[in-house]
Amino acid sequence: MNTKVSIFTEIPETLHESLxxxxxxxPDWDQTRVLTAALSLFLLQNGxxxxxxxxxxxxxxxxNC
Known part of the structure; x- marks a missing residue:
């Protein structure tokens, strides 16, 4: 089972517009999927x-999530 945790964060307006x-x-992507991919890639590259x-x-x- 994949437990999910909600987070609240502010991002620059220009980044939000790009998103x-x-x-x-x-249409296959949503905000959660994009942020999950971005955060996990960041952790892979820098963790x-x-x-x-x-x-x-x-x-x-x-x-597959």
Whole structure:
């Protein structure tokens, strides 16, 4: 079972506008999926190569979440 946790954060308006534009042209993606992919990739690139982050990243990319 994949437990989910909600987070609230503020982002720059220009980034939000870019995200909205992306989502309008990519109906398979939603805000949660984009942020999950971005955060897990960031952790893979800058963290301790945690296999859990790699699994979440791949599941998110291939829409298995």
């Amino acid at each position: 909205k534009t992306y989502l309008e042209t990519h 301790d190569s945690d296999r859990r982050a790699a699994r979440v990243y791949l599941e998110t990319l291939f829409h």
